[in-house]
Structure formats: C-alpha cells, structure tokens
Amino acid sequence: MKDTPLSNCERDFLLKAIEEKKRLDGRQTYDYRKMKITFGTDYGCCFVDLGKTRVMAQVSGELVAPKENRPNEGIMFFNIELSPMASPAFEQGRQSELSVKLNRQLERCLRNSKCIDTESLCVVSGEKVWQIRVDVHMLNHDGNLMDAASIAAITALCHFKRPDVGIQGDEVTVYSPEERDPIPLSIYHMPISVSFSFFQQGTYLLVDPCEREERVMDGLLMIAMNKHREICSIQSSGGIMLLKEQVMRCSKIASVKVSEITELISKALENDKRARKAGGRCGFAESMPQERITALKTDETSVEMTDASERANDIVENAEVPPQTVPSPVVPAPGVGQVGQGLQNTWGLEEEEEDGDEEEEEQKMEEEQDEKEDSREGDVVEISDSEEEEVVILHPETQDKSSKNAASSSNQKGGKTSKQREKK
Amino acid sequence: MMEVCGSTNVSLREFGCEQTLLSRPDGSASFVQGDTSVIAAVYGPAEVKVSKEIYDRATLEVLIQPKVGLPSVRERSQEQCVRETCEASLLLTLHPRSSLTLVLQLIHDDGSRLACFLNAACMALMDAGLPMSCLFCGVTCAINADSEIITDPTAAQEKESRALMTFAIDSKEQRVMMSYTKGSFSVHELQQCIAVSQKASENIFQFYRDSVRRRYSKNL
Amino acid sequence: MAAGFKIAEPLEYHRSFLKENCRPDGRELSEFRTTTLNIGSISTADGSALVKVGNTTVMCGIKVELTNPLVEAPGKGFIVPNVDLPPLCSSRFRPGPPGEQAQAASQFIADVIESSEVIQTEDLCIERGKLCWVLYCDMMCVDYDGNVLDACIIALLAALKNTKLPEVTINKDTGAPEVNLEKRKGLNIRKHPVGASFCVFDDSILIVDPTAEEEGLSTSHLTVVTDEKERLCVVHKPGGTPLSAEKLQECIGRATARQREIQKLVDKVIHSVKTAQ
Numbered sequence: 001m002k003d004t005p006l007s008n009c010e011r012d013f014l015l016k017a018i019e020e021k022k023r024l025d026g027r028q029t030y031d032y033r034k035m036k037i038t039f040g041t042d043y044g045c046c047f048v049d050l051g052k053t054r055v056m057a058q059v060s061g062e063l064v065a066p067k068e069n070r071p072n073e074g075i076m077f078f079n080i081e082l083s084p085m086a087s088p089a090f091e092q093g094r095q096s097e098l099s100v101k102l103n104r105q106l107e108r109c110l111r112n113s114k115c116i117d118t119e120s121l122c123v124v125s126g127e128k129v130w131q132i133r134v135d136v137h138m139l140n141h142d143g144n145l146m147d148a149a150s151i152a153a154i155t156a157l158c159h160f161k162r163p164d165v166g167i168q169g170d171e172v173t174v175y176s177p178e179e180r181d182p183i184p185l186s187i188y189h190m191p192i193s194v195s196f197s198f199f200q201q202g203t204y205l206l207v208d209p210c211e212r213e214e215r216v217m218d219g220l221l222m223i224a225m226n227k228h229r230e231i232c233s234i235q236s237s238g239g240i241m242l243l244k245e246q247v248m249r250c251s252k253i254a255s256v257k258v259s260e261i262t263e264l265i266s267k268a269l270e271n272d273k274r275a276r277k278a279g280g281r282c283g284f285a286e287s288m289p290q291e292r293i294t295a296l297k298t299d300e301t302s303v304e305m306t307d308a309s310e311r312a313n314d315i316v317e318n319a320e321v322p323p324q325t326v327p328s329p330v331v332p333a334p335g336v337g338q339v340g341q342g343l344q345n346t347w348g349l350e351e352e353e354e355d356g357d358e359e360e361e362e363q364k365m366e367e368e369q370d371e372k373e374d375s376r377e378g379d380v381v382e383i384s385d386s387e388e389e390e391v392v393i394l395h396p397e398t399q400d401k402s403s404k405n406a407a408s409s410s411n412q413k414g415g416k417t418s419k420q421r422e423k424k
Numbered sequence: 425m426m427e428v429c430g431s432t433n434v435s436l437r438e439f440g441c442e443q444t445l446l447s448r449p450d451g452s453a454s455f456v457q458g459d460t461s462v463i464a465a466v467y468g469p470a471e472v473k474v475s476k477e478i479y480d481r482a483t484l485e486v487l488i489q490p491k492v493g494l495p496s497v498r499e500r501s502q503e504q505c506v507r508e509t510c511e512a513s514l515l516l517t518l519h520p521r522s523s524l525t526l527v528l529q530l531i532h533d534d535g536s537r538l539a540c541f542l543n544a545a546c547m548a549l550m551d552a553g554l555p556m557s558c559l560f561c562g563v564t565c566a567i568n569a570d571s572e573i574i575t576d577p578t579a580a581q582e583k584e585s586r587a588l589m590t591f592a593i594d595s596k597e598q599r600v601m602m603s604y605t606k607g608s609f610s611v612h613e614l615q616q617c618i619a620v621s622q623k624a625s626e627n628i629f630q631f632y633r634d635s636v637r638r639r640y641s642k643n644l
Numbered sequence: 645m646a647a648g649f650k651i652a653e654p655l656e657y658h659r660s661f662l663k664e665n666c667r668p669d670g671r672e673l674s675e676f677r678t679t680t681l682n683i684g685s686i687s688t689a690d691g692s693a694l695v696k697v698g699n700t701t702v703m704c705g706i707k708v709e710l711t712n713p714l715v716e717a718p719g720k721g722f723i724v725p726n727v728d729l730p731p732l733c734s735s736r737f738r739p740g741p742p743g744e745q746a747q748a749a750s751q752f753i754a755d756v757i758e759s760s761e762v763i764q765t766e767d768l769c770i771e772r773g774k775l776c777w778v779l780y781c782d783m784m785c786v787d788y789d790g791n792v793l794d795a796c797i798i799a800l801l802a803a804l805k806n807t808k809l810p811e812v813t814i815n816k817d818t819g820a821p822e823v824n825l826e827k828r829k830g831l832n833i834r835k836h837p838v839g840a841s842f843c844v845f846d847d848s849i850l851i852v853d854p855t856a857e858e859e860g861l862s863t864s865h866l867t868v869v870t871d872e873k874e875r876l877c878v879v880h881k882p883g884g885t886p887l888s889a890e891k892l893q894e895c896i897g898r899a900t901a902r903q904r905e906i907q908k909l910v911d912k913v914i915h916s917v918k919t920a921q
Binding site for chain 3: 605
C-alpha cells in the first residue's frame with residue numbers, strides 16, 4: 001500500500017510555520033515530545049512512546065559458536081523491523097532504504113561504541129558464547145523512529161537478564177530462572193541517539209521531528225552520545241552542507257537531551273525493579289490505561305459447562321456410525337494398489353458387475369470420459385489389461401459370488417478387487 | 425464410551441482491550457488475556473496492487489509478527505487461519521478491487537495466542553468500522569493428563585496438556601468458524617471442547633459488547 | 645453448451661449438480677476419487693511412495709541422514725517434512741520461494757506427525773546425546789487437482805512404512821559411526837493417520853475430496869485426520885463459513901471410514917511387495 005502523498009499546500013504551510021518558529025504540536029524548537037518508557041512481562045522487553053511514535057524492543061539470548069576471529073567474545077545482533085503496522089508505506093520482508101539506514105545507525109550507536117562487555121558473554125572460549133539479539137519493532141510511525149529505537153534498544157538491554165550457565169567438564173548446562181537467578185548484561189555506558197532536522201538548506205533546525213516535519217525537511221543529523229558527553233556516532237544525511245558551528249551547537253543540545261533521557265531511563269528501570277521486587281504484576285497488561293473510554297478490563301470469568309458433556313454425548317450418539325466394512329483395494333502388481341471409493345453408489349452398478357468383463361470394461365471407459373485429463377488413462381488401461389487376463393482365469397471359479405456380496409457396498413472397482421484377491 | 429471430563433478449571437483469564445491506541449492505522453486494538461497480549465492494526469480499504477486485485481471483492485492480507493526474529497512457517501499457517509476467519513465474517517464484496525491489511529504483533533505469549541490473535545483482530549476490524557456479517561472470537565481449550573478441560577490455558581498449562589484445540593466461534597449461531605488442533609483426542613472430547621468453547625464465547629461476546637458500549641458512552 | 649455454461653457461471657454449474665446430489669465428475673457428495681498407491685517408486689531414496697487421488701498426484705521421498713541431537717532433547721531424532729507445490733503441478737503456483745499454501749501444507753504435515761505420533765522421535769535416537777537420525781520427508785505435488793493434503797498424508801504414511809534404516813554401529817575405538825548399508829530394518833510406525841478433506845458449498849452443502857475447481861468455488865475447507873483407534877489427530881479448519889458441531893460430527897464419521905479404507909490399501913500394497921520378494 002502506498003503512503004498518502006503530502007500536498008503542496010501542506011508543505012508550504014509547514015515550512016512557513018517553521019520559518020515563524022512555530023511547530024504544529026505547539027512545541028518549541030528544542031523540545032522533545034512526551035516520552036514514556038514501559039516494560040513487558042519478561043526481561044528485556046521495553047516499549048517507548050515518543051509522542052505518537054511507538055516502538056517495542058525485545059532482547060533475547062542464545063548459545064552459539066563464536067566468530068573465528070574473536071573466539072572469546074559474545075555476538076551482538078541488531079534488527080530493526082519496519083513492520084507494516086507502523087505505516088502503510090512499510091512493506092513486509094523488504095529491505096527498504098530507510099530500514100538499512102536505521103539498522104546501520106543502531107549498530108554504530110550500540111555495537112561499535114562498545115557499550116556492552118562482549119567478553120563477559122563468553123561461556124567456553126572458541127566453542128560457546130551468548131548471542132544477544134535485539135529486535136526492535138516499529139508499532140506506530142510518527143517521526144523520529146531512530147531516537148525511539150535507540151532508547152528502546154538500550155533500555156531493553158539494561159533490563160535484560162540472561163540465564164546463568166554452569167560448566168562441568170565438557171557439558172554446558174543452562175539453568176532456568178527458578179534454579180539460579182538470571183544475570184544482567186554488563187553495560188559500560190548508554191549511547192542515545194538525538195536527531196536534528198534541517199529546513200531551508202540548514203537555516204532552521206528542529207529537535208525530534210514528527211512525521212510531517214520529516215517529510216518537508218532537507219537534511220537530518222543524528223548524534224549518538226552518552227551521558228559523559230562522549231560522541232559515539234554522528235551521521236548527517238539528506239545532502240545538506242553544515243557549518244562547523246552548527247554541528248557544535250547540535251552536539252551541545254544533544255548532551256543536554258541525552259542527560260535528560262538517561263535520567264528518565266534509569267528512573268523507569270528503577271521503578272520496574274521495585275515493582276518486580278514487590279511481587280506485583282507487571283508488563284503490558286498492567287500498563288494499559290484504565291481511564292480511557294476506549295479501554296476496558298474485566299476480571300476472570302468462569303464458564304458454565306454443566307450441560308457441555310450431555311451436549312457432546314447427544315451429538316456423538318445422534319451421528320451416523322461409520323460403516324465397519326470397507327472395500328478392499330486392488331493390487332494389480334506388487335507395489336501398486338488402488339481403492340475405488342467409499343460409500344454406496346446409487347448408480348446400480350452392482351448388477352452389471354456380474355455380467356462379465358466386457359460390460360465392466362465399458363463402464364470403466366464411461367467413467368474415464370468423466371475424467372478431465374487423459375494422463376490418468378494410461379495407468380488405468382494398464383490395470384484393466386491385467387484385469388482382463390485375470391478375469392479370464394477367474395471365470396471358472398464360481399465361488400466368488402459370496403465375497404462379491406460382502407463387498408457390495410463398493411462399485412465395480414471394489415468388485416474387481418474381490419476377484420483379484422481371491423486369485424491370490 | 426462415555427468419558428468424564430472434570431470441570432474444575434473452566435474459567436477465562438481477565439480480559440483487557442484498548443481500541444484506537446495507534447494513530448497511523450485506520451483501526452487498531454490491543455487485546456490482553458491474562459499475560460498474553462497482542463496488538464492489531466488494520467489499514468484499508470485502500471488501493472490494491474494489480475497482482476493481488478480481485479475483481480469482485482477486497483483483498484485481505486494478514487501478517488503476524490513474532491516478537492523475536494522473522495515470521496516462520498508456524499506464523500504463516502496461523503496467518504492463513506486468521507485470514508480465512510476474517511474473510512468469512514467481513515463483507516468484502518462491498519469494497520471490490522481494494523486492499524485490507526491486518527497486522528498482528530505479538531507482545532507477550534503466555535498461552536492461547538491464536539485465540540488472542542483472533543480476538544485482537546476482531547476488535548481492530550470493529551475499530552476500523554469495516555462492515556461485517558458477524559463477529560467472531562477465539563477460544564483455546566486444553567485437555568490435561570487427567571482428561572480435564574482447561575479453557576484459556578497459560579503457557580505452562582499448554583505445555584502439560586496432551587491436546588490443545590483452538591476454535592473461532594461466530595456470534596450469530598455460535599458455530600465453529602475455525603479449528604486448529606494439536607495432539608490426539610477422542611471424538612467425545614472434541615465435541616465437549618466445542619460445547620465449552622461455545623459457552624465461553626458468550627462471555628467474550630459480552631466483553632466485546634461492554635467495551636463498545638463504554639466507547640460510545642458519554643462518561644466513564 | 646454445457647462447456648460454455650461451466651466457464652461463464654462456474655458456481656451455478658456446480659450448484660445445478662449439487663441440487664441433484666451429485667457432482668460434475670459423476671461422484672456423489674461423499675465419494676472419494678479413485679486412490680492409487682505405488683510404493684518404492686524412487687530407488688535412490690530410503691523410502692518413497694506415489695499417490696494419485698483422482699488427478700492429484702503426490703510423490704513422497706524420504707532421505708535419512710545421521711546428525712547430532714539437540715542439547716535440549718538429547719534422546720530425540722528429527723523428522724523434517726516439506727511440501728513442495730512447484731509451478732509444474734498447476735498454473736496457480738509461481739516459481740520462487742514456497743508460497744503461503746505450500747508453507748501452510750508443510751506446517752500441517754508437521755502437525756500431523758507430531759499430533760498422531762506416527763513415529764516417536766525417540767525411536768530415531770542411536771546414541772543418546774551423540775547420534776540420531778534425521779528423516780527428510782519431501783512431498784512433491786506433480787499434478788494439482790485439489791485435496792493435496794489428503795494425498796500428502798497417504799504418501800507420507802506409505803513412504804514411512806517403506807523406509808528402511810541402515811544399521812549403525814559405533815566403533816568403540818574411534819567413536820566414529822559405521823553404517824552398514826546392506827543390513828536395513830524398517831521404522832517403527834506406531835499410528836496410521838489418514839486424512840479426509842471436505843469443502844462447504846453455499847454455507848451448507850458438504851462435499852468430500854474436492855477437486856481444484858471445487859476448492860476454488862467453495863466457502864470453507866475442513867480436514868480431519870484420524871488414526872486406527874478412531875482418535876482424532878488433527879481437525880483443521882482454517883476459517884471460512886461456520887459449521888455446526890453436528891456437521892462436524894458427520895465429517896468425522898466419514899473420515900473414520902476413509903482411514904480404514906486407506907490403511908487397508910497401504911497394508912495390502914506393503915504386503916504385496918513383501919510377498920513378491
């Protein structure tokens with residue numbers, strides 16, 4: 001599905017508003033939208049709401065063989081999934097330019113900055129290490145996916161706990177959370193990406209662009225920084241030329257934003273830790289708003305099932321009992337078998353059956369005409385050939401009548417079967 | 425012949441649902457059954473790709489997104505189940521040559537996930553205001569080692585069960601729209617599970633009704 | 645005239661037959677097409693079978709390989725089923741990666757294997773935690789004319805019964821497995837699952853063993869898989885128009901009869917090969 005294009009009126013209006021230092025949602029130039037961080041039921045699951053933009057990150061760990069050139073380091077894997085849920089323009093399973101860009105930036109932000117101690121993820125050097133996988137799902141796209149994704153990813157990594165492992169000789173055992181407490185990852189610092197959008201060839205600058213603003217922007221500058229004011233990655237895209245002063249100014253703004261966001265993250269992590277310790281229920285189900293009219297929650301309800309058993313009995317007993325006898329298959333040659341059909345045929349073919357092979361052959365041909373394709377004919381003719389021979393031998397033996405009656409529910413092919421069976 | 429099934433654990437976990445929680449899609453809903461949670465989003469009716477166009481009705485696409493990794497064969501088969509259930513209840517002929525997309529994102533799996541997918545899908549379709557001939561809901565029944573029927577099982581209960589059945593029940597005559605089973609069971613057990621699911625569906629439809637009533641009420 | 649009617653109004657064409665309780669190919673509503681089975685069709689495979697249900701033709705080949713079991717399940721082997729619907733079998737399939745129908749069919753067969761316990765994966769273990777068998781069961785549709793699931797199950801069952809595992813001994817000194825291809829023994833088939841597929845026409849008429857045309861025109865599909873003890877393994881109805889529990893029961897009854905019929909066919913064909921040897 002295609003995205004709805006932006007009309008010229010909207011474009012002009014947006015640009016004019018930016019020139020007048022006004023934003024659609026009433027924010028100031030350097031304002032972030034309202035940010036909310038919530039956690040899922042299991043460890044390593046984090047939701048980030050940035051205004052209407054919504055992102056979910058899930059961290060998972062698995063034991064794998066390490067890379068050959070780094071035998072005692074764990075592996076980090078990042079994947080940003082542009083789910084078609086977030087925007088109709090995103091397509092399932094296709095690597096778009098945007099998804100490549102976001103994935104690269106996230107990797108540079110979190111892997112190349114060495115914010116995670118990968119050596120602590122080694123279990124047996126050269127044999128088994130943890131692979132930590134971070135999946136970021138976009139749920140709603142309202143601009144600035146990168147910032148939301150980087151916040152969600154690093155928060156989820158901080159929240160994640162991997163199962164403990166024990167090594168006895170060659171054997172590696174993975175302990176369940178009940179047996180041994182899971183271990184959190186060791187994280188040195190938290191790089192967070194901050195996006196700046198530029199308009200009119202860099203004349204105007206906005207922090208945290210929303211989707212509409214992203215559509216009319218000329219260029220984008222993404223700075224990943226930690227709270228120690230160390231820049232982890234910096235990337236400019238969109239093909240605008242920036243002055244040194246502009247970059248310096250942006251990095252200063254970024255350092256302020258990063259310290260604010262880091263504080264929010266640690267507060268959220270602490271709150272969650274406290275909630276989990278208190279033994280209360282936590283997760284997505286609990287974070288659902290109660291005070292909206294679009295949301296509703298009910299308690300556990302019981303299901304009346306007193307007459308379920310009787311109902312089931314009635315249905316089973318009232319149903320027709322399937323016939324116990326089934327037609328026997330024909331085996332024209334070793335390794336080949338054929339079974340005609342199942343239930344009774346009302347075409348009255350049984351009488352004709354006894355008339356002998358010639359009519360039977362006719363019946364057969366008639367039936368074949370019903371078949372749409374000729375391809376089948378080849379093998380059927382072969383069967384009838386072999387049958388003809390057999391019937392010639394069979395004729396003197398008259399005792400086959402009784403068995404034919406036994407298989408009377410079958411059609412001519414079933415009848416044929418019984419003849420052949422007796423021959424054997 | 426008569427098999428006795430215990431009826432101790434026949435209850436549905438607490439439900440939760442929020443509609444219109446995402447701004448981009450035309451209809452969205454989250455559905456929560458105990459800890460199992462799913463977000464569903466619907467786009468459409470919209471322009472359709474020529475290769476997928478059907479001349480007399482809308483094309484419905486269902487995508488299920490797992491939490492970790494890419495959709496596997498299991499998701500594909502569940503997509504098929506959800507899609508055909510939705511196709512049967514939606515009046516697709518009212519929107520010929522157009523496309524409908526339903527995206528289901530698993531948030532947390534704690535058992536009965538296919539049922540939760542179905543419930544979330546139905547709520548999202550309702551939120552999108554698409555014309556439907558009937559509503560549908562999903563119910564999962566598990567039969568444990570003691571031949572007891574457990575409705576809406578948790579992941580732990582699913583693991584211990586010897587048979588697992590998920591049904592989609594329609595709101596008009598409470599008949600079976602979809603069935604997906606695992607493990608072996610007798611005819612009697614199947615019929616009993618269907619009867620229980622039909623009963624359970626009444627509770628779920630009541631919940632649907634309550635949430636819609638709340639939505640169109642003036643105050644909380 | 646009839647041909648023109650069929651092309652212009654395919655649904656009406658079918659309805660006019662169903663009104664008389666029969667179908668365009670002369671079958672009754674609850675009648676299966678002729679089912680032909682040939683086993684051992686592929687000499688290079690470890691087990692194989694060819695099944696024709698009417699025009700629908702499915703070939704199943706089984707390849708066994710040695711592998712290491714998973715750490716989580718040290719005492720279990722693997723069964724890997726795969727259903728292939730190549731462009732060869734029908735113009736509806738395109739070349740390239742497997743489409744939704746092929747993937748759903750593969751998952752369905754995997755469900756049947758798991759639910760029916762036709763083979764217990766424990767039987768495929770050779771040495772706990774070290775060595776086990778993996779069975780690659782490839783089902784290829786050669787001609788697609790509807791009801792490919794039933795044909796696949798029959799082909800799989802017959803091919804599994806036809807499969808002979810070579811004897812494996814583990815060399816005590818080197819620890820390396822030694823395969824003796826001369827000495828082979830059959831698999832332990834514990835159950836005989838057989839499927840029966842149904843289609844619903846106009847929300848009410850049930851027909852069995854649909855052709856590709858009938859599948860396309862119907863409003864709902866249903867596949868019931870039963871084993872010889874009349875236990876249900878899979879009741880798979882991927883959506884479509886609703887069915888009442890009573891109608892479902894009818895289908896189950898028909899499926900039980902079909903199971904007996906097919907098991908007899910498979911047993912007899914296997915027997916015929918044994919006696920011929």
